[in-house]
Each structure stands twice: as structure tokens, then as C-alpha cells.
Amino acid sequence: MRFRFCGDLDCPDWVLAEISTLAKISSVKLKLICAQVLRDLLGEPMEYEKILKLTSDAKLESGDVKATIAVLGFILSSAAKHNVDSESLSSELQQLGLPKEHASGLCRSYEEKQSSLQDSLRACSLRLSQLGLVRWRVDYTLSSSELQEVNEPLVHLTFNVQNRECGRTTAVSVTLSADKFRVLLAELKQAQTLMNTLL
């Protein structure tokens, strides 16, 4: 059976297995656990003790609690990844065997945070490097060892390139004469116009 929230593929076996665990928790508590899992997916710290308290009524073991968090994280992030709207998600979860109140509670939490989830997923997509800061300085060369009167302006540019995994910033410095700088500026402005036509 193909599910949209799994990217038009079969639902993984472990998700199917844990749906029954989710049904053991009451739908109100499930919505609160969803809120915590969403906080974790958005990069804020998750309050594990609260989840433990919420699942204590359903008498879940610690392995089951972790499985619940994992399956909720998968469902929410996978639905955001494939841009599934909350009604389709609710009907697909009910097809998998999740009771109606649980599915609708889950989907309401999902709907509130769908766009922020997608924004945070977009931010952590693969990116090779990122431009941090650009610093510049214009100098005027008066004289050099080769020629007594040079009288030329000069631009120094420093690009701070950030590498996201190591968190290291490398500084790339370039020095350009006035003509070269004009060419660079013209080309970059053309690229900017092209980018603006796409936005």
C-alpha cells in the first residue's frame, strides 16, 4: 500500500508495529507528546521527563517510550518533507490503524507547525558552504618599486566562508583593480537580476 506521507512508498514495518503502541496512550496525552516531539524537531530542547510522566498512565516501558518518540518524529518530519496536508495525513494514519481521535489530535498539532517544520528542514538541507560576511577597503596606490607614480585605486575584499559541519570560518581575501572590480560588479548584478526573476 502506498502512502503519501512516506513519499508514495510502503510504510516501514517498524512504524506499523508502533501504531498499536500509540493507540495505548490517550488522545489528549498523545497531542501533548506530539507538541514535545515538534519542539525537538524544530531544534528546541525536548522535555523528556514530561513525556515520561504522560506515558506513565499507559504503563509503557522505557523502550516503548523511545519508540513512541521515534515514530512520532518520523511521521511528522516525513509528512512535512513530502508536503502532505493534515486531512490526508489523518486519513492515511487511520488506514494504518490509528484511532480517529488520536489521528485528528496528531494532525491538528502537525497543521499548526507545518510551515515552521518545513522552514527548519529547508535550513538544514545540504549546503556546501555559506557566505558569512563581506568586508571591503578601497586603497589608493601612490608609488611602487617598479613605477614611481602609480596613482591607481585598489579594492580589497574579504569573504568569510562558513563551513556548517565544522563550524569553521575561512577568510578568502582578494585584491582587485578598478576595472576588474567593475566587471565583477556588473556580472554579479546580472546574476542578481536573474535570481530576482525567479523569486
Add this chain to the structure above:
Amino acid sequence: MLLVLSAEHRAHLGCLPRAGGAAVGELGRLALEQLRRGAAPRACEAAARKLDIGVDTIQHGVEGLTYLLTESSKLMISEIDFQDSIHVLGFSDELNKSLLQLYLDNRKEIRSILGELAPRLPSYHNLEWRLDVQLASRSLRQQIKPAVTMKLYLNQNEDQTAQVLQTDPATLLHLIQQLEQALGEMKTNHCRRIVRNMK
């Protein structure tokens, strides 16, 4: 299969009968700790003081026992072969029995430690990918050039390396086809026969 013990090894183990039964237990424990965590000279000194034997003798005894245990576990020799191998040392029956017990109790653990010493190739950790379309470049406008950029994370002995790869969709499809062919090899009769005989 019999173990052949060199003269030096026999001399090292020669301290065991003089030390007595309790000492053998202590030396056995030290030998196992050395296998699990590496040499511990302070523990040897403490044992030397407790048993009233020279530190060097204790060290040699521990090393001799370690070597005896690793060689026996490596070759997975049977009880009878082990007994015959240490018979050569001329120890008392009681000592032989305690050595045999030490070997049998810890054989599995020593084998798992030895299993981790084999060299390892870099293994797959994670793959991040991104699908881009190049619309224009400095030299040519109005292009449509799709490309898949991938970052392959590999693990080798706790070192993580990342490799950036880029390909066009046609090459990617060819790559997927080759990998699926490789997986399909497992289903041929030849592979199935070998896998059946290995189990």
C-alpha cells in the same frame, strides 16, 4: 590442535605453581583486565605486594597467561587439546584444572575482543543529497542543466570523513542500475549455494 609453548613462555608461566592457588586466580583476573583494558602496571605492583612475589615475576606471569589465553581462544582449541598443551608445563592437576576453567569461562569474551582487532574499511554512515537545476552561468544564459549533489559521510575507526560528489541524472540512474544488479547477484544460484553452506 596443540599449542606449542616457547621456552620463554614456559619460563614466564613457571612462576604459577610457586604462587599457589589463590595467586593463580588473582593473576588470571589481571590477565583478563589486561586484555580488556590494556596493561595496568599499578595493579601488578599491588598484586606483587599482596602475594609477596617480585613485580617482574608477576608481570611475566600475567603476560604469559594473557598470551596463553589469546592463543587458545584464537585457535578455538578443545578442552582436551588445551589440557595436553599445558601438560607440558608439568603443573599440578589442580592448577591445570583452574587454568582450563579460566580458559573455558572467558573464551567467548576473548574471541569477541579479538574480533574487533581486524582492520576495517571505511563504512557508510550517512548520505545527504540535493537536486539543483543550473539556469544560467556567466558564459551562457537560458540553460536547463539538472544536477544531483551528494555528501557521503563515511566512518573509519571513529573518524568521520565527508566526500562531496556531483552527478547528472543520467549517471545517477546508471549508478542505481549497477547497484541493483550487484544486489541481484545475491539471488543467483551460485550465491545461494554458498550462503546455504555457510549457515
